[in-house]
Amino acid sequence: MTTETVAAEAPMPTAGAPLHPNQFALLRQRRFGPFFWTQFAGAANDNLFKFAFTVMVTYQLQVAWMPPAMAGLVIGALFILPYLLFSATSGQLADKHDKRSLILFVKWLEIGIMVLAAWGFFHAQVPVLLACTFLMGLHSTLFGPVKFAYLPQHLDERELTGGNGMVEMGTFVAILLGQVAGGLLVDIPAIGPQAVGFACIALAVLGRLVAQAIPASPASAPGLRINWNPFSETWRNLKLAHGNIVVFRSLLGISWMWFFGAVFLSQFPSFAKEVLHGNAQVASLLLVVFSVGIGAGSLMCEMLSRRHVEIGLVPVGAIGMTVFAVDLYFASRGLPPAANLTLGQFVAISAHWRVMADLALLSLFAGLYSVPMYALIQLRAQPTHRARIIAANNILNALFMIGSSVIAGALLAAGASIPQIFLLVGIANALVASYIFLLVPEYLIRFTAWVLTRIVYRFRVRGDEQIPVAGAAVLACNHVSFVDAALLMAASPRPIYFVMDHRIFRQPVLGLLFRLARAIPIAPQKEDPAVYEAAFARAAQVLREGDLLAIFPEGAITKDGQLQPFKGGIMKVLETARTEGVQPPVIPMALTNLWGSFFSRIEQGTAMVRPFRRGMFNRVGLNVGAPLPAAQVQPEVLQQKVAQLLAA
Known part of the structure; x- marks a missing residue:
């Protein structure tokens, strides 16, 4: 991978985009606000239509060829079928055409479908409404790749x-509001189906009007030739996604989250009735709690990640999902039997609050788990293939959700209770997540760095906008402690390859961490010439491939807390890179207030003794300076720059 390729893969922020204090301020900006409300209206309309239709055929109509018990399954299957059939095609269309134009087309299509659906509601035509269910699934299939490929085109890292x-x-708030509105409208005496039809048309028209303000989003691959064969293109999309192993494993991780969530969502009605002894209002309460939890977890990601793509949150989310899924099993065992509790009666029983807390926290951690994965895929996927990668994700999501229905059904048929299914899924989540994290160690590395900088230390970074989100660069930093590398990892939105003294790999825990991070061991030339030369060759390869390389020019951890003279190793790195045709900028960095903490040396040159010698939650920092052109770098100049950053 060349430097130019990596640069092309970076998200393209809108030129001159104003700074904003938080994610909510994006709603006031044209590049995000109209898009957000367009997708919100579409998701709400999907669920208003589906839920109202399900209620109507379950309670209000007698359809001999579709018994009420099968209605939900048939409607759900018809809605998800287009994801399997047409996701590959929709991904190609999103890469080939302007995304704004596609969104407008999809919204016109939605209006047409909803007009037909309104006629079906007015005349109680179940076959017509089933056809509209399939068409709304097609509408969502076309919109999905556009939605997730749009964001990195208009938002920066x-x-x-x-x-x-x-x-x-x-999305989850829209799902919740859509289902609530659908249930209320269809239940209006005498005019319920008509009210649903008018509401569906109104939402579709509103979404189309809002979409008009979405800015142009040029095609990423205008010369792409469409392959209309969904089966061969689906296989090609999966192979395309597999080309970037981190992206592909993240696709599997997201699909597993949909498997996990689908098990809970599909079992809420039965769980509320058979285990919690509540009525339909209690089932709705569970859906509300789950949706609010997902929304809260999703919104927390920006704060916890310090406005970077922080995949260290993914293991945090996975741990929480398992812990609270397992606790939900114990919380729902042995509840006192009751007869069809109303909502007020249900919440008056204290044992039920633990159930709701487990459900809320389980879904909150699911939000922490999924959002960084989506952002990582958007950041790392090549722009010319991004929509097709998202299409591959939609295909996998659909397959995993179908698999969840089959497996949950088989477990119920085998005699498992609903709480037991929740327990098994919680345990399976721990196993699946561990497997993914072992396959992609970057998740565990970033998790370690996240814990270190939020729990062990209070870490503040200044000037992190100087760290490039694309292209090769050399990071040059002072060396204060055994965890300097982990702190730099936490400050960078991209993976960093470290050139490190080979002796640190002998440390029991840190050595394993640095091996997982694919750090480059280096030894003095006199001690081991082969390791010495191999280190510089590997460093040049990292830069040639457009990645970040970090080096500690002092050559060793300081023994007295003072900045040591910089050695010539960085010059050899730049010289070797120059022979490979690469002249990366060098970015000076300074770790501050780290000396004297647990992982730094103290008297007699020892480290990692007396854990609380500086108390807890020590404030440490990283100051990042402006990049230096490779041609201007000399050890003395670079040392002076780092010294200035230390004094800042």
Whole structure:
């Protein structure tokens, strides 16, 4: 991968985009606000239509060929079928055409479908409404790749997590409001179906009007030739996604989250009735709690990630999902039997509050789990293929959700209770997440760095906008402690390859961490010439491939807390890179207030003794300076720049 390729893969922020204090301020900006409300209206309309239709055929109509018990399954299957059939085609269309034009087309299509659906509601034509269910699934299939490929085209790296969090929150709130509105409208005496029809048309028209303000979003691959064969193109999309192993494993991780969530969502009605002994209002309460939890977790991602794509949150989310899924099993065991509790009666029983807390926290951690994965895929996927990668994700999501229905049904048929299914899914989540994190160690590395900078230390970064989100660069930093590398990892939105003294790899825990991070061991030339030369060759390769390389020019951890003279190793790195045709900028950095903490040396040159010698939650910092052109770098000049940053 060349430097130019990596640069092309970076998200393209809107030129001159104003700074904003938080993710909610994006709603006031044209590049995000109209898009957000367009997707919000579409998701609400999907669910208003589906839920009203389900209620109507379950309670109000007698359809001999579709018994009420099968209605929900048939409607859900018809809605998800287009994801399997047409996701590959929709991904190609989103890469080939301007995304604004596609969104407008999809919204016109939605209006046409909803006009037909209104006729079906007016005349109680179940076959017509089933056809509209399939067509609304097609509408969502066309919109999905456009939606997630749009965001990185208009948001920069520091906005991507917040933008995804807003979209994820908005989607679940729209689902909730759509289902509530659908249930209330269809139940209006005498005019319920007509009210649903008019509401669906109104939402579709509103979404089309708002979409008019969405800015132009040029095609990423205008010369792409469409392959209309959905089966061969689906296979090609999956192979395309597999080309970037981190992206592909993230697709699997997101699909697993949909498997996990689908198990809970599909079992809420039965769980409320058979286990919690509540009525339909209690089932609705569970949906509200779940949706609010997902939304809260999604919104928390920007704050917890410090406005970067922070995949260290993914293991945090996975841990929480398992802990509270397992606790939900214990919380729902042995509840006193009751007869069809109303909502007020249900919330008056204290044992039920633990159930609701487990459900809220479980879904909150699911939000923490999914949003960084979506942002990572958008950041790392090549722009010319981004929509097709998202299409591959939609295909996998659909397959995993179908699999969740089959497996949950098989477990119920085998005699498992609903709480037991929740327990098994919670345990399976721990196993699946561990497997993914072992396959992609970057998640565990970033998790370690996240814990270190939020729990062990209070870490503040100044000037992190100087760290490039694309292209090769050399990061040159003072060396104060055994965790300097982890602190730099936490400050960078991209992976960093470190050139490190080979002796640190002998440390039991840190050595494993640095091996997982694919750090480059280096030894003095006199001690081991082969390791010495191999280190510089590998460093040049990292820069040639457009990645970040970090080096500690002092050559060793300081023994007295003072900045040591910089050695010539960085010059050899730049010289070797120059022979490979790469002249990366060098970015000076300074770690501050780290000397004297647990991981730094103290008297007699020892480290990692007396854990609380400076108390807890020590304030430490990283100051990042402006990049220096490679041609201007000399050890003395670079040392002076780092010294200035230390004094800042």
